Amino acid sequence: ETGVTQTPRHLVMGMTNKKSLKCEQHLGHNAMYWYKQSAKKPLELMFVYSLEERVENNSVPSRFSPECPNSSHLFLHLHTLQPEDSALYLCASSQDLWSTGELFFGEGSRLTVL
Amino acid sequence: KQEVTQIPAALSVPEGENLVLNCSFTDSAIYNLQWFRQDPGKGLTSLLLIQSSQREQTSGRLNASLDKSSGRSTLYIAASQPGDSATYLCAVPYSNTGNQFYFGTGTSLTVIP
Numbered sequence: 001e002t003g004v005t006q007t008p009r010h011l012v013m014g015m016t017n018k019k020s021l022k023c024e025q026h027l028g029h030n031a032m033y034w035y036k037q038s039a040k041k042p043l044e045l046m047f048v049y050s051l052e053e054r055v056e057n058n059s060v061p062s063r064f065s066p067e068c069p070n071s072s073h074l075f076l077h078l079h080t081l082q083p084e085d086s087a088l089y090l091c092a093s094s095q096d097l098w099s100t101g102e103l104f105f106g107e108g109s110r111l112t113v114l
Numbered sequence: 115k116q117e118v119t120q121i122p123a124a125l126s127v128p129e130g131e132n133l134v135l136n137c138s139f140t141d142s143a144i145y146n147l148q149w150f151r152q153d154p155g156k157g158l159t160s161l162l163l164i165q166s167s168q169r170e171q172t173s174g175r176l177n178a179s180l181d182k183s184s185g186r187s188t189l190y191i192a193a194s195q196p197g198d199s200a201t202y203l204c205a206v207p208y209s210n211t212g213n214q215f216y217f218g219t220g221t222s223l224t225v226i227p
Contacts, residue, residue: 004157006157033214040219041219042118042216042217042218042219043203043205043215043217045214045215048214056214088155090157090158092158097214102148102160102163103148103158103160103205103215104160105150105157105158105159105160106157107156107157108155108156108157110155
C-alpha cells in the first residue's frame with residue numbers, strides 16, 4: 001500500500017462518545033499533519049508533528065487529542081465533541097517540516113457529531 | 115496572518131474551453147505556492163508546486179504562474195475536460211516554515227460535456 005491512508009472514512013458519534021481517527025503514511029515522511037475542513041471554510045491546520053514530536057497546536061480545543069507513536073502513524077483522539085466539530089478531517093504528510101516539498105493528503109475521515 | 119483568496123468561488127464552462135483560476139495572498143514572503151485538486155468527499159491531490167524563485171510551473175494541460183510582488187498566482191487549464199470537474203485550492207506556507215500551509219476556500223469547477 002502506498003500514500004496516506006485514513007480510517008475510518010466515515011464516523012458518526014454522540015457528544016459523549018470517545019473515538020479515534022487513524023492515519024498511516026507509507027511514504028517514509030518525517031512530518032505529519034491534521035487538518036479540519038468545514039463547509040465553506042478554508043482548511044484549518046490543527047496539529048503538526050515532526051519526527052514524532054508535536055511542533056504546532058493551533059489553538060485546538062482539548063477535546064481533540066493527537067498522538068504520534070512513530071513517524072508512520074498519527075491518531076486524533078476525540079471525546080465530548082460538539083455538533084460544530086462535524087467536518088472532514090484530513091491527514092497529510094511531507095518529507096520533513098522545513099523542506100519545500102509537496103504535501104500528500106489522505107482521503108479524509110468524515111465526522112458527524114449528533 | 116496570511117489570507118488566501120480564490121476567485122471565482124465557482125465556475126462552469128463547456129468542454130474544450132481554456133480557463134484561468136485566480137489565487138491572491140496578502141503576505142508575499144512565501145517559500146512556495148501549491149495548487150491542489152479535491153474531488154467531492156475526497157482528500158487533496160497536489161497538482162503543481164511553484165518555488166519562490168520560479169515564475170511558473172507546467173504539468174500537462176496545467177500551467178501555474180506566481181507573481182510574489184503582487185501576491186498572485188493563476189492556474190491555467192487548457193482544453194478543459196469533464197474529468198477536470200473538481201474543487202481547486204491554492205495554498206501558501208506560513209511565513210518562516212516550509213510545509214505548514216494556509217489554504218484558500220477553493221474554486222469549484224464544472225466542465226459541461
